[in-house]
Amino acid sequence: xxxxxxxxxxxxxxxxxxxxxxxxxxxxxxxxxxxxxxxxxxxxxxxxxxxxxxxxxxxxxxxxxxxxxxxxxxxxxxxxxxxxxxxxxxxxxxxxxxxxxxxxxxxxxxxxxxxxxxxxxxxxxxxxxxxxxxxxxxxxxxxxxxxxxxxxxxxxxxxxxxxxxxxxxxxxxxxxxxxxxxxxxxxxxxxxxxxxxxxxxxxxxxxxxxxxxxxxxxxxxxxxxxxxxxxxxxxxxxxxxxxxxxxxxxxxxxxxxxxxxxxxxxxxxxxxxxxxxxxxxxxxxxxxxxxxxxxxxxxxxxxxxxxxxxxxxxx
Amino acid sequence: xxxxxxxxxxxxxxxxxxxxxxxxxxxxxxxxxxxxxxxxxxxxxxxxxxxxxxxxxxxxxxxxxxxxxxxxxxxxxxxxxxxxxxxxxxxxxxxxxxxxxxxxxxxxxxxxxxxxxxxxxxxxxxxxxxxxxxxxxxxxxxxxxxxxxxxxxxxxxxxxxxxxxxxxxxxxxxxxxxxxxxxxxxxxxxxxxxxxxxxxxxxxxxxxxxxxxxxxxxxxxxxxxxxxxxxxxxxxxxxxxxxxxxxxxxxxxxxxxxxxxxxxxxxxxxxxxxxxxxxxxxxxxxxxxxxxxxxxxxxxxxxxxxxxxxxxxxxxxxxxx
Amino acid sequence: xxxxxxxxxxxxxxxxxxxxxxxxxxxxxxxxxxxxxxxxxxxxxxxxxxxxxxxxxxxxxxxxxxxxxxxxxxxxxxxxxxxxxxxxxxxxxxxxxxxxxxxxxxxxxxxxxxxxxxxxxxxxxxxxxxxxxxxxxxxxxxxxxxxxxxxxxxxxxxxxxxxxxxxxxxxxxxxxxxxxxxxxxxxxxxxxxxxxxxxxxxxxxxxxxxxxxxxxxxxxxxxxxxxxxxxxxxxxxxxxxxxxxxxxxxxxxxxxxxxxxxxxxxxxxxxxxxxxxxxxxxxxx
Numbered sequence: 001x002x003x004x005x006x007x008x009x010x011x012x013x014x015x016x017x018x019x020x021x022x023x024x025x026x027x028x029x030x031x032x033x034x035x036x037x038x039x040x041x042x043x044x045x046x047x048x049x050x051x052x053x054x055x056x057x058x059x060x061x062x063x064x065x066x067x068x069x070x071x072x073x074x075x076x077x078x079x080x081x082x083x084x085x086x087x088x089x090x091x092x093x094x095x096x097x098x099x100x101x102x103x104x105x106x107x108x109x110x111x112x113x114x115x116x117x118x119x120x121x122x123x124x125x126x127x128x129x130x131x132x133x134x135x136x137x138x139x140x141x142x143x144x145x146x147x148x149x150x151x152x153x154x155x156x157x158x159x160x161x162x163x164x165x166x167x168x169x170x171x172x173x174x175x176x177x178x179x180x181x182x183x184x185x186x187x188x189x190x191x192x193x194x195x196x197x198x199x200x201x202x203x204x205x206x207x208x209x210x211x212x213x214x215x216x217x218x219x220x221x222x223x224x225x226x227x228x229x230x231x232x233x234x235x236x237x238x239x240x241x242x243x244x245x246x247x248x249x250x251x252x253x254x255x256x257x258x259x260x261x262x263x264x265x266x267x268x269x270x271x272x273x274x275x276x277x278x279x280x281x282x283x284x285x286x287x288x289x290x291x292x293x294x295x296x297x298x299x300x301x302x303x304x305x306x307x308x309x310x311x312x313x314x315x
Numbered sequence: 316x317x318x319x320x321x322x323x324x325x326x327x328x329x330x331x332x333x334x335x336x337x338x339x340x341x342x343x344x345x346x347x348x349x350x351x352x353x354x355x356x357x358x359x360x361x362x363x364x365x366x367x368x369x370x371x372x373x374x375x376x377x378x379x380x381x382x383x384x385x386x387x388x389x390x391x392x393x394x395x396x397x398x399x400x401x402x403x404x405x406x407x408x409x410x411x412x413x414x415x416x417x418x419x420x421x422x423x424x425x426x427x428x429x430x431x432x433x434x435x436x437x438x439x440x441x442x443x444x445x446x447x448x449x450x451x452x453x454x455x456x457x458x459x460x461x462x463x464x465x466x467x468x469x470x471x472x473x474x475x476x477x478x479x480x481x482x483x484x485x486x487x488x489x490x491x492x493x494x495x496x497x498x499x500x501x502x503x504x505x506x507x508x509x510x511x512x513x514x515x516x517x518x519x520x521x522x523x524x525x526x527x528x529x530x531x532x533x534x535x536x537x538x539x540x541x542x543x544x545x546x547x548x549x550x551x552x553x554x555x556x557x558x559x560x561x562x563x564x565x566x567x568x569x570x571x572x573x574x575x576x577x578x579x580x581x582x583x584x585x586x587x588x589x590x591x592x593x594x595x596x597x598x599x600x601x602x603x604x605x606x607x608x609x610x611x612x613x614x615x616x617x618x619x620x621x622x623x624x625x626x627x628x629x630x631x632x633x634x635x636x
Numbered sequence: 637x638x639x640x641x642x643x644x645x646x647x648x649x650x651x652x653x654x655x656x657x658x659x660x661x662x663x664x665x666x667x668x669x670x671x672x673x674x675x676x677x678x679x680x681x682x683x684x685x686x687x688x689x690x691x692x693x694x695x696x697x698x699x700x701x702x703x704x705x706x707x708x709x710x711x712x713x714x715x716x717x718x719x720x721x722x723x724x725x726x727x728x729x730x731x732x733x734x735x736x737x738x739x740x741x742x743x744x745x746x747x748x749x750x751x752x753x754x755x756x757x758x759x760x761x762x763x764x765x766x767x768x769x770x771x772x773x774x775x776x777x778x779x780x781x782x783x784x785x786x787x788x789x790x791x792x793x794x795x796x797x798x799x800x801x802x803x804x805x806x807x808x809x810x811x812x813x814x815x816x817x818x819x820x821x822x823x824x825x826x827x828x829x830x831x832x833x834x835x836x837x838x839x840x841x842x843x844x845x846x847x848x849x850x851x852x853x854x855x856x857x858x859x860x861x862x863x864x865x866x867x868x869x870x871x872x873x874x875x876x877x878x879x880x881x882x883x884x885x886x887x888x889x890x891x892x893x894x895x896x897x898x899x900x901x902x903x904x905x906x907x908x909x910x911x912x913x914x915x916x917x918x919x920x921x
Binding site: 185 | 472473528530558568569570572574588
């Protein structure tokens with residue numbers, strides 16, 4: 001059972017200091033991702049989900065907690081020791097145009113992966129580049145073109161090609177669809193799905209678009225103000241959301257059927273500077289009680305595989 | 316119903332170094348008093364340009380080359396700049412996508428809400444102050460008296476958007492144009508803003524044009540829809556009709572290609588990309604991506620064929636029935 | 637697939653296309669190239685050696701023999717102009733090169749590594765920046781003695797600070813861009829990131845800075861030779877010629893007009909190129 005878990009995140013913490021203010025970006029977040037599955041990480045602005053992504057892939061360092069990749073604690077490894085792990089995990093960013101070096105041809109950008117890890121001869125590298133472009137649906141003869149010569153959707157495909165170039169096992173997708181047109185999004189979603197099936201990839205899919213997350217994910221983690229408030233498999237989360245925030249969130253998503261079902265949400269999205277005492281959601285929670293202002297709830301398993309951090313639910 | 320806005324065969328071009336970009340290619344529609352019209356399209360569809368043309372708010376290299384626009388009985392294209400500025404902000408209010416760049420960072424929020432009243436000489440300064448305070452309260456900003464003295468940076472994104480709405484509505488306009496008003500906001504804030512717009516619409520009994528790329532957003536709010544693609548109108552009709560019985564292939568594909576949180580379905584991506592409007596395809600602009608395209612689609616641009624009560628589709632397939 | 641105009645149209649060919657559209661900038665560039673060619677070939681093009689005196693033809697107005705006339709010692713102004721041009725170009729390009737080498741290196745290091753390194757370097761930049769540069773130039777030339785080398789050093793000693801600041805700022809803003817993060821996530825080392833990811837993307841503003849800096853350098857050199865601290869006479873320099881010409885204006889106005897005119901033309905051309913570059917680099921359509 002244990003060896004099926006690829007990524008394990010334990011008690012992750014990250015604070016940023018802005019002058020004398022401290023931004024509590026990530027506060028004690030723990031979850032596991034099994035090999036081959038997609039974990040959808042949802043939350044609104046200030047939830048800390050993008051920070052979690054950058055912590056896992058070690059673009060920034062933690063202020064506490066551990067990141068365990070395939071059984072190895074990579075939290076404090078040096079860059080040199082980390083390099084083989086970097087091969088095994090990659091990231092696709094939100095804005096494909098700024099993710100590609102404007103001074104390099106598309107072929108060179110992908111080839112960089114091989115150069116960095118010293119893989120293959122020159123001919124092999126060229127061949128791999130062409131195969132990768134083909135796999136993501138880009139005509140390989142365009143490998144000498146520059147990023148700005150492609151459309152947004154094509155640029156994102158190139159980013160995906162780069163991400164799978166090293167045969168990585170784990171790919172973080174940080175809002176990969178947000179800058180793309182609606183009719184292009186479906187193409188990229190399909191590409192990600194096909195690649196996952198073909199290459200046995202594990203995804204951490206971060207998005208604020210719940211409909212897309214529902215489509216792609218196996219499990220879902222909901223974050224609010226740096227904390228993990230609910231974690232469950234997809235079916236249970238959408239059919240039986242437990243945390244008041246999750247319930248509000250799901251009811252706010254517009255649907256084609258368009259029935260009015262919003263749960264009234266008071267107030268404004270909070271700032272991660274000076275988070276409230278106790279439960280982070282308490283200022284806006286319709287079910288709030290006294291204990292919520294005093295004690296921070298801990299994530300507990302309510303029913304099989306369904307975790308919630310809420311005093312009211314835990315009773 | 317009374318007619319408020321009538322657009323007939325509007326053509327807008329942009330003059331770029333690479334050539335002429337035909338951003339809006341002959342669209343026509345009417346808007347009635349009290350109606351909420353949703354204009355849905357992706358980037359390059361011409362949705363924003365066509366609506367900004369209503370008050371001739373185009374960038375320097377844009378030009379209305381053909382067509383007519385009639386607002387509240389006035390011929391917009393014949394108005395002088397003074398007459399046009401009289402309409403802007405007073406009879407037509409605007410809410411744009413990014414509230415941070417739409418608000419002046421060095422002027423207080425209260426001042427900015429008062430300005431439309433003062434610019435149009437609608438009342439005295441004291442009266443404007445009272446109305447601004449009132450309006451800020453109506454759009455859901457707590458403690459309006461204090462917050463009027465604050466600057467935009469002291470407001471959150473959702474609050475700023477509410478301020479934008481206050482500015483747009485302060486002169487009690489006949490028409491509110493909201494161009495992607497919730498795109499940069501969180502989902503929960505988006506729901507609040509849409510609810511606010513709905514309430515204000517019935518309070519002030521005005522018409523609304525909502526421009527968005529999100530079909531689901533229109534479902535609860537709009538009475539009628541126009542689906543635009545690459546400078547043309549593809550389909551138009553009552554919201555329920557268009558969403559439940561879409562007629563145009565593009566609308567159908569759009570509905571199939573976007574995941575819905577309530578409906579489990581197989582996503583069907585639309586192949587290809589949005590066409591280049593400097594050298595647009597001949598005939599129907601969607602034909603290069605349409606699996607049902609016929610010879611006539613490649614040759615001639617289809618007109619809007621009626622497919623139901625008030626429901627039209629610009630597709631040769633519908634012309635046959 | 638793909639709505640592209642031409643394969644392999646790099647970032648730079650785009651910039652070049654935009655630059656070409658600016659007629660003033662293109663004219664400036666042509667003129668700059670002509671000037672550089674003239675300057676380099678001064679020893680062969682000049683009809684007379686710059687120090688050859690013609691006592692029988694002092695203060696001659698322009699004629700067929702002396703294209704720009706002669707000065708108070710009968711020296712051919714045209715030839716002296718050519719040699720001054722050569723001078724100015726050597727100083728302009730030479731000092732700028734030194735500025736670029738020092739400023740680019742320090743700015744890149746400060747911006748990339750940040751932290752204490754950045755702090756220390758930037759405080760040094762602040763100190764150098766706040767020196768009255770002209771004064772420092774004078775002192776350095778007096779200390780090092782006259783000649784090309786000391787002028788280079790004098791100008792570069794204060795000039796590098798502006799370049800370092802520019803490069804540091806550019807490095808900082810490029811460092812946080814997604815494609816650099818992506819490279820880091822792939823395991824790219826510091827050197828690779830600095831030279832293949834950051835440097836090529838900050839070169840644009842650096843080139844602009846070079847082009848707009850050359851006129852400034854030329855003016856500094858002219859300023860130094862105006863007060864007699866430039867290159868040793870009889871080697872001519874615009875500043876020197878202007879200084880002499882001012883005094884002798886009544887006897888032969890061309891002594892002043894010719895070098896002043898050349899100085900203005902040269903600076904204008906470099907500036908036109910700089911403006912064109914700036915517009916081409918920043919233009920968004």
